[in-house]
Amino acid sequence: MTEHIATIADADSEAFEDEIIPEASHLATALIWAFALIALVVLPLATVPGKRDLGWVQEPWSWPFITLVVALIGGFGPLRSYVIARREPGFAAKANLAFEGMGRALIYAAGFLAYVGGVSVLGFTIASAIFMQALLYISGLHGRRWVLIGFAVVFAIVMAFRVGLGIWFPLPPLMQLFPDWVGNTLGAYL
Amino acid sequence: MIDSIVLGFQEVAQWQVIAALLIGAIAGILVGAVPGMEPAGAMAIALPFSLTMEPLPGIILLLGCYGGAWYGGAIPAILIRVPGTPVNVLTTYDGYPLAQQGHPMRALSLAYSSSFVGGIISILALVFLAPFMAKVASNFGPPEFAMVMLLAAISVVLAHHQNIPAAILTFAIGAFLGTIGFESPHHTLRYTFDQDWLTGGIPMVPMVIGLFAISQAFVLLETKTAPNVPKDLSTVGRFSGLFEVFKYRATVIRSSLLGVVMGLLPGVGEFGAQFLSYSLARRFSKKPEEFGKGSPEGLVASEVSINACTSTVLVPLLALGIPADPLMAMLLAVFMIHNIIPGPQLFIEHPDFISGLYISLFMLNIFVMILLLTFTKYVVKLSSITPRIIGASIMILGFVGSYTQNFRVTDALFTLAFAVVGRFMLKNGIPAFPMVVGLVLGPMLEGRLKQALSISSGDPTIFLTRPIAATFLALSITAVVVFSWSHLRHPKAK
Numbered sequence: 055m056t057e058h059i060a061t062i063a064d065a066d067s068e069a070f071e072d073e074i075i076p077e078a079s080h081l082a083t084a085l086i087w088a089f090a091l092i093a094l095v096v097l098p099l100a101t102v103p104g105k106r107d108l109g110w111v112q113e114p115w116s117w118p119f120i121t122l123v124v125a126l127i128g129g130f131g132p133l134r135s136y137v138i139a140r141r142e143p144g145f146a147a148k149a150n151l152a153f154e155g156m157g158r159a160l161i162y163a164a165g166f167l168a169y170v171g172g173v174s175v176l177g178f179t180i181a182s183a184i185f186m187q188a189l190l191y192i193s194g195l196h197g198r199r200w201v202l203i204g205f206a207v208v209f210a211i212v213m214a215f216r217v218g219l220g221i222w223f224p225l226p227p228l229m230q231l232f233p234d235w236v237g238n239t240l241g242a243y244l
Numbered sequence: 245m246i247d248s249i250v251l252g253f254q255e256v257a258q259w260q261v262i263a264a265l266l267i268g269a270i271a272g273i274l275v276g277a278v279p280g281m282e283p284a285g286a287m288a289i290a291l292p293f294s295l296t297m298e299p300l301p302g303i304i305l306l307l308g309c310y311g312g313a314w315y316g317g318a319i320p321a322i323l324i325r326v327p328g329t330p331v332n333v334l335t336t337y338d339g340y341p342l343a344q345q346g347h348p349m350r351a352l353s354l355a356y357s358s359s360f361v362g363g364i365i366s367i368l369a370l371v372f373l374a375p376f377m378a379k380v381a382s383n384f385g386p387p388e389f390a391m392v393m394l395l396a397a398i399s400v401v402l403a404h405h406q407n408i409p410a411a412i413l414t415f416a417i418g419a420f421l422g423t424i425g426f427e428s429p430h431h432t433l434r435y436t437f438d439q440d441w442l443t444g445g446i447p448m449v450p451m452v453i454g455l456f457a458i459s460q461a462f463v464l465l466e467t468k469t470a471p472n473v474p475k476d477l478s479t480v481g482r483f484s485g486l487f488e489v490f491k492y493r494a495t496v497i498r499s500s501l502l503g504v505v506m507g508l509l510p511g512v513g514e515f516g517a518q519f520l521s522y523s524l525a526r527r528f529s530k531k532p533e534e535f536g537k538g539s540p541e542g543l544v545a546s547e548v549s550i551n552a553c554t555s556t557v558l559v560p561l562l563a564l565g566i567p568a569d570p571l572m573a574m575l576l577a578v579f580m581i582h583n584i585i586p587g588p589q590l591f592i593e594h595p596d597f598i599s600g601l602y603i604s605l606f607m608l609n610i611f612v613m614i615l616l617l618t619f620t621k622y623v624v625k626l627s628s629i630t631p632r633i634i635g636a637s638i639m640i641l642g643f644v645g646s647y648t649q650n651f652r653v654t655d656a657l658f659t660l661a662f663a664v665v666g667r668f669m670l671k672n673g674i675p676a677f678p679m680v681v682g683l684v685l686g687p688m689l690e691g692r693l694k695q696a697l698s699i700s701s702g703d704p705t706i707f708l709t710r711p712i713a714a715t716f717l718a719l720s721i722t723a724v725v726v727f728s729w730s731h732l733r734h735p736k737a738k
Contacts, residue, residue, distance in 0.1 A: 058410065063428075067321050079410075082672035085421060093435070104432070109697070112697070114432045118434060121416045121686060122416070125412070125416035128416055129410070132410065152668070152671070158465075159462040164360060166663075167660060170656045177410050189465065193466070193632070211641065217295065221644065221648050
């Protein structure tokens with residue numbers, strides 16, 4: 055084993071983290087910088103003048119103004135690096151790596167959105183079971199074993215939170231399709 | 245004094261507190277033992293439930309997730325060379341080689357024992373330092389608090405010295421997000437654009453769950469390989485570490501002191517402590533050549549310093565009411581929901597609570613230690629759980645945590661938005677921690693600054709003419725100047 059003297063840079067070498075590409079990082083920082091700039095531009099529309107004359111520091115716009123100016127100053131370095139480096143050959147390809155994997159993340163996010171909607175229609179338990187199966191399938195865990203594990207995990211979550219902690223969810227509209235006794239009996243578990 | 249201790253025991257001797265201790269300890273160990281799960285994410289998921297509990301059990305549940313994870317994080321670090329939590333990086337350096345030399349249980353036992361010693365010293369430091377700091381802080385007015393908060397903000401930013409510009413940017417964006425919604429003293433709305441759901445501002449819980457839990461779930465769902473842990477782990481020697489740790493007394497003392505001091509500095513915490521501790525242990529060791537090759541002393545240095553921070557990070561929160569990192573911000577939320585205002589008055593008005601908290605922290609460390617020494621053989625198997633099933637479970641738990649606090653769909657949508665943003669930031673090395681600290685600290689700083697300038701009729705020299713405020717301001721400026729100077733001299737130094 056080669057000798058290695060620990061430095062704080064090693065904190066970045068953890069597992070489950072992405073390789074950081076400087077060009078991509080600068081692009082990402084530039085996008086957040088752009089958000090701050092837009093927020094600053096709309097500041098006059100987003101705040102109203104104070105009703106009492108307490109000086110400019112006490113005005114409603116002052117603190118958002120200060121924070122956004124600090125953000126713009128702080129992020130100026132990476133923005134400058136981004137602007138300078140973007141003329142270099144191959145820069146665009148590297149910078150676009152900022153979005154690598156975000157498509158998958160957006161798919162999971164869309165699934166989460168559907169899940170939120172599903173909970174209000176189907177109830178927590180049924181929606182969670184479907185969402186879990188969908189997540190496992192999309193992430194590549196196929197087969198009967200994973201289907202059963204998925205159901206088992208949802209069962210454990212329902213037992214812990216719905217039954218154990220008694221977390222309340224409204225009775226799902228789905229229950230209106232069934233006789234009242236079904237909703238009354240299963241309502242606490244769905 | 246004795247009265248407070250007795251009252252503290254009364255506080256702790258409730259089934260809710262004991263249950264929170266046990267659940268928190270187990271949850272913390274699980275979070276640490278499963279690579280890829282972070283204490284921040286686990287605390288974020290547990291936060292909404294802790295808000296429904298009494299203050300002490302709620303706090304202890306979160307602290308269990310936090311403290312237990314640092315213990316449990318050593319398991320995958322030692323057995324499979326994957327840090328269970330980000331701060332266990334250095335544990336892999338000597339823990340893994342030691343395990344590979346045929347001493348996995350010795351390495352685990354030594355790591356647990358070192359963590360335990362560090363944890364206990366940290367609590368003792370908290371017990372002595374917090375009341376002292378609270379006494380000092382009782383003389384503080386708005387200018388002093390404003391300058392302490394400024395120092396905290398600067399410390400948080402400087403702690404991310406690998407990407408300072410991004411840390412400034414995200415802290416400031418967090419502080420900006422904290423301005424959204426209702427504002428005083430003019431009672432107007434900012435950045436709500438007539439949207440009722442923005443009137444209450446950006447809620448912290450969904451933000452934290454999105455940034456730390458769901459965004460991490462996205463990563464886990466894409467992690468194809470499961471770590472491979474040893475199948476049969478002999479439990480022989482599981483108590484050996486309890487004695488072996490004291491062979492390295494100088495390292496224990498040095499690492500503990502570093503951990504205690506670093507824990508007091510906002511944002512620096514475990515990372516700064518362990519790297520400094522490890523470097524110094526190597527420098528003063530009689531066998532420096534063994535470091536990185538399975539040195540027990542290196543393992544002790546790393547684990548002691550990590551856990552020596554865990555309680556002292558509470559000092560600024562309890563004594564000053566200042567959350568130094570997102571984890572403390574979550575604890576602050578539990579305090580606030582129960583109308584317990586951290587700060588100097590807390591020690592006067594709620595001595596029973598403070599005493600109960602101290603006793604609970606001692607018990608938490610003892611519980612975690614007993615659980616690990618007893619069930620290590622089973623806990624290590626958790627390190628081999630398929631990351632994708634963990635990711636899928638976190639998605640559902642994240643929904644439970646974000647939606648069930650207020651039963652508002654908008655909270656779940658906030659979670660989702662911050663999850664995507666968090667994934668983007670994680671992917672590109674932009675730190676998310678400063679954003680959460682900014683969200684919490686920003687409005688507090690705004691309020692204190694405005695109060696201070698109101699007292700002085702808008703004259704900013706109030707921060708220079710009051711000695712304590714001026715001292716904190718000088719410390720802030722010094723920190724920035726020293727940091728900038730060192731970077732200018734060594735531009736490539738990390």
